[in-house]
Amino acid sequence: MDLSQRVRAILSFVQAADAGSFAAAGRVLGITSAAVSKNVASLEKALGVRLMNRTTRTLNLTEEGGAFLRQARVALDALDSAIDTVAAQRVVPSGRVRISTSWAFGREQLMPVLPALLSRYPSLSVAVDFDDRVVDLVRDGYDIGIRGGNIPDSALVSRLVFRLNLVLVASPEYLVHHGVPQTPRELRAHRVIARRFLGGQVAPWSFKMEDGSTTTFDPADAAVLTLSAPESVVQAACDSVGIAQVGVHLAWKHLCSGALKVVLRRYHEPGNYEMVMQYPHRALMAPRVRATLDHLLESFAKDKDLHVPLEALDAYVA
Known part of the structure; x- marks a missing residue:
């Protein structure tokens, strides 16, 4: 049995044990009673033991079936817990975000806005590497890269921070x-x-x-x-x-x-240069990364030093 078949079979077995019949289990799972029966039979064949004794009216767990049911419930509870943990992070982002940026931009623009981010999300932590070399975000395990210059096309998603005049x-x-x-x-x-x-x-x-x-x-x-x-x-x-x-x-x-x-x-x-924030993926972005990106973009948009119009330079010509 492959992994998907195994999961379907275990769900069928647990639901049948809870509901007391293949028909009732099928109604809960949205499949036919015959499909539930086939899934349980496949599971028994894969395990090499009988999990249930069937009659026309009842289902009774064997000793092996009772032991397997207890372990299956532990596994399913762990899956539910994992789902709940990720769902909770969508409300309160938590975990570590790794950022790569240049020394100059990191010191002058990034560092001043990080305290507000960490205050806003107390369960968040940030690791920043100040490095002027171009890094491979995916290979080196970074969530966000902040870079300036002529930005080449790549598989990374780029968000404009400001025009680097x-x-x-x-x-x-x-x-x-x-x-x-x-x-x-x-x-x-x-x-x-x-x-x-x-x-x-x-x-x-x-x-x-x-x-x-x-x-x-x-x-x-x-x-x-x-x-x-x-x-x-x-x-x-x-x-x-x-x-x-x-x-x-x-x-x-x-x-x-x-x-x-x-x-x-x-x-x-x-x-014709620009400063951008880059990250590997757009879909299914981790809440910790999404919250950090949104905070940084919002903060940089308010930094007037990053958005000086060229005509303003005329007042400072020698």
């Missing part, structure tokens, strides 16, 4: 000493801070010229400092090392405080 910035002190570049060509005469990604590449900076053409600048050619962590690039710009390309969400508070200024705003292309 880029901006060129420098400190007022740097600009006083080195001047404000007026065109992309002037960048070659400036000190530049480059961002190196995990694969070793340094992404070019893109510009749209007045005649509609597009040009690029390779910051690696003029870099006086090359860094892999985006928050370090921002800090270096604040420390007057040079001009840097950074995410608007990372630069915004420094622009507002006056620690940074926007350069080449009229030419610089903000890119």
Whole structure:
């Protein structure tokens, strides 16, 4: 007997023992009495013992049948308990949620919203790995991944958190000493801070010229400092090392405080990048994961630093 046949046979046996007849058991299970009888007979054949003695009017359990019935009830009660546990979690999410994210976003945006999540769901626990490398969510056992950039198509479900626009910035002190570049060509005469990604590449900076053409600048050619962590690039710009390309969400508070200024705003292309939350499955999502996703999306939607309109940068141009 395969597993499904075994389960049907056990249910038929237990129901027949409770109801006292195959006909009554069939009415409860929605099958014919003949089907109940066949299921019980198959179970007896598989076990090699008689579980019931049948007459035209009664069913009597054998000694083996009574022992089997007690064990079958334990197994069915365990299944009911498992179902009740999962159903209860739909009301009160519980268990551990594993999240993978980058160090910068994790520290600045994720960490501040986790206390409210844990307060809202006391039975929930969260494990966060801060890692800038791209991980395999399924293979590595993560429930949620938060990543930014050009997100490739995959079997994962992606939910947009915000558009990851880029901006060129420098400190007022740097600009006083080195001047404000007026065109992309002037960048070659400036000190530049480059961002190196995990694969070793340094992404070019893109510009749209007045005649509609597009040009690029390779910051690696003029870099006086090359860094892999985006928050370090921002800090270096604040420390007057040079001009840097950074995410608007990372630069915004420094622009507002006056620690940074926007350069080449009229030419610089903000890119077509995005920050997303990814997870393996949409259907039958565990309540603990659904509750976490909903809380994070709601919290990130309220974070004004993540949704700065590009036109707002005009107020901070050098």
